Amino acid sequence: MKIKHYTPSTSNLAYSVGVTLDRFIKMKQDDFPYASGELSQLLRDIALASKIVNRETNRAGLSNIGGAFGNTNVQGEEQQKLDVIANIRFTRAMTKGGEVCAVVSEEDDEVIDLQNKSGKYVVAIDPLDGSSNIDVNISIGTIFSIYRRVTPIGSPIQAEDIMQPGNQQVAAGYVLYGSSTMMVYTTGNGVNGFTYEPSLGEFFLSHPDMCAPKDGKIYSINEGAFNFFEPGLKNYLEVCKNRTYSARYIGSLVADFHRNLLKGGIYIYPSTSKAPHGKLRLLYEANALAFIAEQAGGKATDGTQRIMDILPQSLHQRTPLYIGSMKMVDEVEGILKVHRTLV
Ligand code: AHG
Ligand code: MN
Ligand code: MN
Numbered sequence: 552m553k554i555k556h557y558t559p560s561t562s563n564l565a566y567s568v569g570v571t572l573d574r575f576i577k578m579k580q581d582d583f584p585y586a587s588g589e590l591s592q593l594l595r596d597i598a599l600a601s602k603i604v605n606r607e608t609n610r611a612g613l614s615n616i617g618g619a620f621g622n623t624n625v626q627g628e629e630q631q632k633l634d635v636i637a638n639i640r641f642t643r644a645m646t647k648g649g650e651v652c653a654v655v656s657e658e659d660d661e662v663i664d665l666q667n668k669s670g671k672y673v674v675a676i677d678p679l680d681g682s683s684n685i686d687v688n689i690s691i692g693t694i695f696s697i698y699r700r701v702t703p704i705g706s707p708i709q710a711e712d713i714m715q716p717g718n719q720q721v722a723a724g725y726v727l728y729g730s731s732t733m734m735v736y737t738t739g740n741g742v743n744g745f746t747y748e749p750s751l752g753e754f755f756l757s758h759p760d761m762c763a764p765k766d767g768k769i770y771s772i773n774e775g776a777f778n779f780f781e782p783g784l785k786n787y788l789e790v791c792k793n794r795t796y797s798a799r800y801i802g803s804l805v806a807d808f809h810r811n812l813l814k815g816g817i818y819i820y821p822s823t824s825k826a827p828h829g830k831l832r833l834l835y836e837a838n839a840l841a842f843i844a845e846q847a848g849g850k851a852t853d854g855t856q857r858i859m860d861i862l863p864q865s866l867h868q869r870t871p872l873y874i875g876s877m878k879m880v881d882e883v884e885g886i887l888k889v890h891r892t893l894v
Contacts, residue, residue: 572598572734572745572754579738589650590722590738593672593697598734598754600644601693601726604637604679605747608691608728617686625660625867626832633685634658637678637693645674652700653708655834655866662713662866668705672721673698673712675835680725681803690729692805696839697722713866717838717859725805725839735761735809737846758813763849766878767815768796771807779823783890787883804831808840808874812847817875817883821854829853829871833863837872850880854887 559567570578573595580591611617611633620630638658645651645665652670654663657677679685680692699721700712724736732747734754744758770791777785791798799816801807807818822829831837841851841858851858851874861870873880 568748568751568755570756572756575743575745575756579740589671590697592648593645593650593674594722594724594736596644596648596650597641597695597724600640601732601734602747602752603640604633604693604726605728605732605749607636607640608633608685611685612688624658626657630658631679631682631685633691634679634682641676641678641693641695652704653712655713657832657835657867662708664708671700671704673700673708673715675838677832677835680805680836681801684801684803690727690801690803690806692728692803692809693726694805694836694839695724696720696835696842714863716862717833717841720838720842720859723839723842725809725843727805727809729806729809733757733809735812735843737843739842739846742843742847761812761847763812763844763847764815764876765848767811767817767876768794769799769811769814769816770796770819770879771798771800771811771816771875772819772821773800773802774798776823776825779825780821781824781887781890782893783887784819784821784883786890787886790882790886804836804840808844811875812844812849815876815879817873817879819874819883820872822871826869828869830869831872833858833861833868833870834866837870837874840872840874844874848877849875850877852880852884854884 576591576594580586616632620632620635622630624630638656649667651672651674652667653673655675675696677694680694684691698715698719702709702712722738727733733744735744742761744761745754746757747754811818820829820831837858844851853871
């Protein structure tokens with residue numbers, strides 16, 4: 552019998568489809584010889600749930616899952632049906648996987664104990680971000696942070712397992728349901744982006760080793776609240792206008808963040824005289840994106856302090872957020888500081 556060694560075909564007739572998310576996760580796991588594979592499995596569980604949410608998001612205009620659910624969440628915000636559906640999908644996927652012991656979700660007032668005795672991870676999640684955009688067919692997202700529990704595996708969940716600062720994240724990511732669906736994540740060793748191929752039902756590596764431009768010309772902020780901004784921020788916005796920067800604001804944090812990550816820019820959701828802590832939530836919005844921003848060479852602060860060093864005091868705590876290209880965040884921080892010391 553003759554045996555021939557396989558050599559990859561270079562034929563144009565069958566181009567390579569690339570690296571799937573599953574294979575990429577496996578390759579990365581192999582870099583850590585003592586890794587037990589649970590984090591990898593958890594990332595795959597999240598990816599699977601995101602495919603289901605993607606399917607349901609795509610059908611939202613056709614089926615009866617658009618619009619309000621008729622309930623308000625702990626933030627006092629009206630829940631959309633897809634908020635509820637996405638929360639169930641992600642929580643169920645994590646329950647079945649068995650790697651997660653507890654979940655903090657925007658849509659649940661309390662910590663959910665998944666009753667997984669061997670679960671060593673805690674997940675904070677915004678199952679559907681930008682949900683007011685669902686009914687108008689505009690990009691939405693999912694944001695997640697993964698922590699290792701600090702108390703012994705199998706014992707009752709404690710506050711210290713949940714209230715960890717962002718600098719303790721072992722992984723974080725987001726899914727963007729946009730003109731295409733993407734998953735972007737980090738495990739603290741750079742940032743990689745994957746684009747969903749619906750006909751194959753797989754995410755493929757499309758944006759390896761993502762880097763945030765050091766500077767940019769896009770600013771993203773809801774300027775409707777301008778009258779309630781502090782003087783330093785008003786001043787910074789004048790600077791942006793004098794330089795004819797582009798104002799871009801989708802109103803879905805994931806989508807605004809993603810664009811600025813690729814193109815260079817800053818996203819700001821500030822404190823205002825009406826909302827001194829801003830709007831966005833530390834545990835399941837700001838921390839994950841801060842981890843990704845830093846891993847891509849960008850920066851994330853609350854105007855003075857690094858987001859990932861804030862010690863959470865409550866589950867649904869809010870924080871102002873300045874995030875994006877390093878130079879832009881540095882500049883606005885400098886201007887805020889000057890104005891704050893004048894007061
Ligand atoms: P969510 O849909 O999870 O409640 O988040 C909405 C957030 C965020 O995605 C977006 O950037 C911001 O709210 C928009 O708020 P404004 O309408 O106040 O600008
Ligand atoms: Mn959100
Ligand atoms: Mn949400």
